[in-house]
Amino acid sequence: MEVRKILLREDEIPRQWYNILADIKLNPPLGLDGNPVNPEALAPVFPMNLIEQEVSAERWIDIPEEVLNIYTIWHPTPLVRAVSLEKALDTPARIYYKNESVSPPGSHKPNTAVAQAYYNKAFGIRKLTTETGAGQWGSALSFACSQLKMECKIFMVRISFDQKPYRKAMMEAWGGKCIPSPSKETKAGREALEKNPDTPGSLGIAISEAIEAAVMDSSGQTRYSLGSVLNHVMLHQTIIGLEAKKQLEMVGDYPDIIIGCAGGGSNFAGISFPFVLDKINGKEIEIFPVEPVACPTLTKAPFVYDHGDTARYTPLLPMHSLGHGFVPPPFHAGGLRYHGMSPTVSQLVAEGLMEARAVTQLDAYDAGVLAARSEGILPAPETNHALACVIEEAKKAKEEGKEKVILFNWSGHGLLDLGAYEKYFAGALQNFSLSDEYIAESEKVFKNFPKPQLLKST
């Protein structure tokens, strides 16, 4: 029998997260006056213990015991050798994936949701607000809040709210309250609706709404929680790559290529950052974040300072950005529709330590269906983008006759994305391309902002 699943025992779960800030240089977040943001200024939005983690340069950070206890509901997650996909592609490549779809909400997102809820609770916070695109993040935070007995309110991007009604039911099952964004509950939402009453919404607008809802809560016991982009989110997700490293060691393999889809960058950071450390120390690894052609943040947008949200409540972050007002076309991968990208992933791409790829919607769904028909798991639409790149690299290995080891992150399952698959099978999904003029227009918003320096970490 071929080995398919490589499993760690519960007592082998990593006890520390890896913090890449110990090993790379990063431009600081800036206020509107152009000066670095004082961490204290973020106190109405995040609890101080998470703000400290956001700026920490300690390489290894202990995972609290209570977080580990909740992690063991689904961790350690399996590392799977994709033997059936390899056969379907007739490739000499050995393909491994970390299966993060086995978490209760169905994605990697609870790795940080549980940690964030824990730190908030430890700081005396009782309620969290957030945004969600695909619904995976909202479900994850709702799940985490139910584990830690906290309240949760989720602003869900309207297009996804309409496309995926069952995500709301899932959030409600864990006690979260989910409303479509833009909503009339916040100033940012009302402004967006005034501009365009039929707007599909965007993650930028939903983030503005969730921040506003947290800071305007007069109880002082509500904070905002972000599911991607920030340094502490990338940190919490490194459990994925740290486990994968141990699991690959068990079968004596090491990746030549690492692939993950990138929306705000968190699952990709999770699988790749523990290996970036090796690359900085001289290992040869190709590392590919993959995004949609219809939201080409890393592949087309410049490395700039921009706001993380549409209403400009967040500080200026050094990142690749399509502009904080960018509203992407209505393609079906809600988690990959963000205008910006995590500063750490942006920095690593700008430095050339990783190389971004973009795939079309139809190539992504073709890849997802091939994976479902071989590996058996129906992937999340976001994961389909990683799969399209995996398949391309496996075919290249075949052409070159090379036994490449490919590691990728299966970031979620698509069991609540069946509407999109239904459209795909009916031939009703199309590719979107963005004109250079459209991109240039969206990017005008940061023309007068300061420019990040091109720092070199290695």
Ligand SMILES: Cc1ncc(COP(=O)(O)O)c(C=O)c1O
């Ligand atoms: C299953 C899945 N994969 C990937 C992503 C992209 O987010 P990130 O780049 O932060 O991992 C999302 C976001 O919602 C998601 O739900």
